[in-house]
Amino acid sequence: MEARERIFKYQGLGNDFVVLDRRGSGEDIDAATSRWMCDRRLGIGGDGVLALLPSERGIARMVVHNADGSIAEMCGNGLRCAVKFLVDDSGQTPGHINVETGAGVLTCYPSYGEGGVVAVDISMGPARLVAPNLPSGATGQPFLDALVPGHPPLRAYAVSMGNPHMVLLDQPLEDASRLGPLLEHHPSFPDRTNVEFVRVDSDGLTVVVWERGCGLTQACGTGACASAVAAVLAKRLPADAWLRVTLPGGDLSIRVPADLSDIRLRGPVAFVFEGVVATPSGR
Missing domain, CATH: 3.10.310.10 (Diaminopimelate Epimerase; Chain A, domain 1)
Incomplete structure (x- = not known):
């Protein structure tokens, strides 16, 4: 039997993401599911999938799945999308929230307007010039x-x-x-x-x-x-x-x-749609 899941689509400056709220199950997705969801012809379409998982260090842990199935440590536009989902879903208007990412726990400051969060100011943490993932x-x-x-x-x-x-x-x-x-x-x-x-x-x-x-x-x-x-x-x-x-x-x-x-990043974010998808077998 096909598995069905509620998905949420958001975009920040046209950088678009499928958001999955998996704080209840705590289960991440695999690379094949990410590739299918991001496929703009056979799936939902997106630059990436944001899986929101439980966290003891923040309101959620965000895992960024790229369109090719690989995982990114961090995504600024994606984090704004995750913040909008998390805050709007809560029904509250906090001055800031903490989200755990692959780059550490980052503090995010939502701005509000019609429809909830309209922009987010993110404390991105330090820029590093010496790091294992650099020359x-x-x-x-x-x-x-x-x-x-x-x-x-x-x-x-x-x-x-x-x-x-x-x-x-x-x-x-x-x-x-x-x-x-x-x-x-x-x-x-x-x-x-x-x-x-x-x-x-x-x-x-x-x-x-x-x-x-x-x-x-x-x-x-x-x-x-x-x-x-x-x-x-x-x-x-x-x-x-x-x-x-x-x-x-x-x-x-x-x-x-x-x-x-x-480093501080400030930018807009918008909700696109929500729906229910039937995940193909084997995904």
């Missing part, structure tokens, strides 16, 4: 404005927001579809990497992201954070100021402290 994991030295091995003359910044990022400042945005698939699998990044193609503007950044496990997406919250970190490290934009980061789906606001201790 610095092997060398112990930050990879900053460095030549990308095997791809001269590309220069990049490697930043971890829990998940890995290769940030290419001043790289043509239209190169994302051509170079993204190659750089995602760069051997210097042991867990693959997200790749940001960044144009530095006088008042902010314009960014196109090739997301690890998803490809081109309308927006990427951690990618926006990593891009802002790189621009601040390059002294192209100021620290400790709210910076505009424009992605294909719209604008996020990012604040990077000089010591990189707690």
Whole structure:
């Protein structure tokens, strides 16, 4: 007999997710289920699936399943979607909530309007320049404005927001579809990497992201954070100021402290629909 499950669809700047509330069962999904749910022709359609599981450290634990079935440590747009679901479902209007993620427990500050939560300000935690999922994991030295091995003359910044990022400042945005698939699998990044193609503007950044496990997406919250970190490290934009980061789906606001201790991300979120799906056998 087919298993049936209630699903919820949300989007943040066009980065869309299927949300599963599994706090009751505590059971996560497998890679095949994630791939089917994200399939825009045979399934529900989405850039990822957010499984909400029980947590002793926050209101829930969010597991991010990419469209290819892999798992991401963190997703800024996805976390805003999870926060909207969790808060609106509670019927309360808290000033903040804590959500456990693969990048640690993150504090989220909802903003309210018609229909409940309309935006979320997230304390994303520190940006790390030395981490196991970056080239610095092997060398112990930050990879900053460095030549990308095997791809001269590309220069990049490697930043971890829990998940890995290769940030290419001043790289043509239209190169994302051509170079993204190659750089995602760069051997210097042991867990693959997200790749940001960044144009530095006088008042902010314009960014196109090739997301690890998803490809081109309308927006990427951690990618926006990593891009802002790189621009601040390059002294192209100021620290400790709210910076505009424009992605294909719209604008996020990012604040990077000089010591990189707690990156802040602010952006909109919206409910799309809810329904019941019959999971195919074997899923």
